Amino acid sequence: MYEIVIAINVGIFALLALSVNIITGYIGQPTLGHAAFFGIGAYASAILTGKYGVPFLLSLPLSGVIAGFIGALLGLASLRVRDDFLAITTIGTNFVVIAIFQYIPFFGASLGLAVPPAYIFGMKITYLGYLFLIISLIVLTVLFLRKLERSWFGLAMGGIRNNEVAAESIGVDIKKYKVIAFVLGTTIAGIAGCVYAHYMTFISSVDFAFVTSITILSMAMVGGSGTIRGPIIGAIILGLAPEVLRFIMNYRMLIYGALLVFTMRFQPEGLLGERSFLWTNITKLFKKIRSKKEMESGIEDGNS
Amino acid sequence: MLLQQIINGIVVGSVYSLTAMGVTLIYSILRVLDIACAGAYALGAYVGLFSYVATGNLVLSFLIGMIAMGIWGILVQKFLYLPLLGKAPLISLITSIGLFIFLGDFIRLWAGPLIRDFPADLKLPFSGIKTENLTIMGVWILVLLTTAILLLILWYLITKTKIGLAWRATAQDLETAKAMGINVNVVVAFNFFLGYSFAAAAGIMIGIMYNYIFPTMGDVPAYKMLAIIVLGGLGNPLGAVTAAMLIGLIETLVGGYIGFFLPRDSIAFIVVIIMLLIKPQGLFVRKNI
Secondary structure, three states: OHHHHHHHHHHHHHHHHHHHHHHHHHOOOOOOOHHHHHHHHHHHHHHHHHHHOOOHHHHHHHHHHHHHHHHHHHHHHHHHOOHHHHHHHHHHHHHHHHHHHHHOHHHOHHHOEEOOOOEEOOEEOOHHHHHHHHHHHHHHHHHHHHHHHOOHHHHHHHHHHHOHHHHHHOOOOHHHHHHHHHHHHHHHHHHHHHHHHHHHOEEOHHHHOHHHHHHHHHHHHHHOOOOOHHHHHHHHHHHHHHHHHHHHHHHHHHHHHHHHHHHHHHOOOOOOOOOOHHHHHHHHHHHHHHHHHHHHHHHHHHHO | OHHHHHHHHHHHHHHHHHHHHHHHHHHHHHOOOOOOHHHHHHHHHHHHHHHHHHHOOHHHHHHHHHHHHHHHHHHHHHHHHHHHOOOOHHHHHHHHHHHHHHHHHHHHHHHOOOOEEOOOOOOOOOOOEEOOOOEEOHHHHHHHHHHHHHHHHHHHHHHHOHHHHHHHHHHHOHHHHHHOOOOHHHHHHHHHHHHHHHHHHHHHHHHHHHOEEOHHHHHHHHHHHHHHHHHOOOOOHHHHHHHHHHHHHHHHHHHHHHOOOOOHHHHHHHHHHHHHHHOOOOOOOOOOO
């Protein structure tokens, strides 16, 4: 039971890290307010199901749409505001969104919101069900991202990340792709928020504060931004760290901070990013094994 | 009443301006958003308190806090930020956030999680003003004076001295400055020393003003000063001071009169978001200084 709860938590954060990676990793736009969209999805679903009786299966995509719509607005803002200014604008967005949740009675204000349990086809979702749901969402996202990476869209995003001016000069429609990237990232975050809300059955604005944004982004960066494996591994490492480090409870945040500093200082690409120490060695190892196999099979071919 | 609010706003703004000055100086040279500077703000306040308890001399403990944090700043830039120069800005930002988390927890473990009294026994040569509808506490005058003195020292260092000239050249273009034979490493170290000691000064002054400090006291300034330096045009010292005063005034006036429906600490970000959408370069565009 305990293991399942942790697995669901890690899964939700893996989905969030994958989604923030679309914006920061693929297209290279700094965003430090991702928890706001996580929260928007959660609150949207809580209100849709709780106040308007919308079924869970409908509110799941709807909360994604709502988060994505507001994400599109931030994407439009990112066309005007760049780099460090954009980073601070996204921090600001996070603070303002949280303040709205916390102070407006419609959103439960400081009391938070109770979320009704989710039913699929009349059956209440159990913890195991949530685990299954979040894993299938992650698998869907990964499949989608794999497709995206190999598409023209993925190439264009890489171009914008590496050099915006150069990309624009060869005819990449920067504005379109930036907004789409923001919409994709925030939509997935909204869906993760919806799952989180129903699984927790209670949400309050604190859950989506700036600290959460940092956690999400750190997962993507520590794992290796711009890849698919990175955010998932990062979410597993940083998500499990508090549980594994439970025996030194008192020093948890100290170690967490140090982990961030050391990873960024010595492996700025992330632990499993392209050109990182681990990943280079892993790929080298695989190449060696493969060439050995080829050689062996070659020798066999020669003998026969 | 209005005068009272304006004076409150100026006092708040002057502390903001010292806090934001650290980040502004660092940004102007390295183009790094150094959130960990707010760690120096909190840690500096604690160093100041402990040396005050040990020595009983306020001026001395003020200086000890500033110098200790200045040296800390030199270490931070040498071992963390300089090696990351040229990497994506997000990497140094995450590093600084990690460092900030680390420092916050370090203070909690070192000095305990509870609020601590800052028993500053002020013997000011001047007393505050108190009339029927206007209060100016002696401490406020002290804060304003100290801020003014520190900012004047900074202005003098940057505009009149040789290292200030090197600072200005490096702020314009680090690579070219290096090519011109300026010892950039010294400039960067000097810059961090100034920035971190200013943050420490702000932390100690907040301690003296409110008479207490606590481990998470850096959290709100950490993000608010980002709003302030953006408003000031990122890396423009004069702009940062103006923006800090502006935010201080807006906060007290809006809080005092309109009774805004959102919390006071979010006002700075609302101002910034509105400003950025209208004028994305900040209010005070950085010209070549």
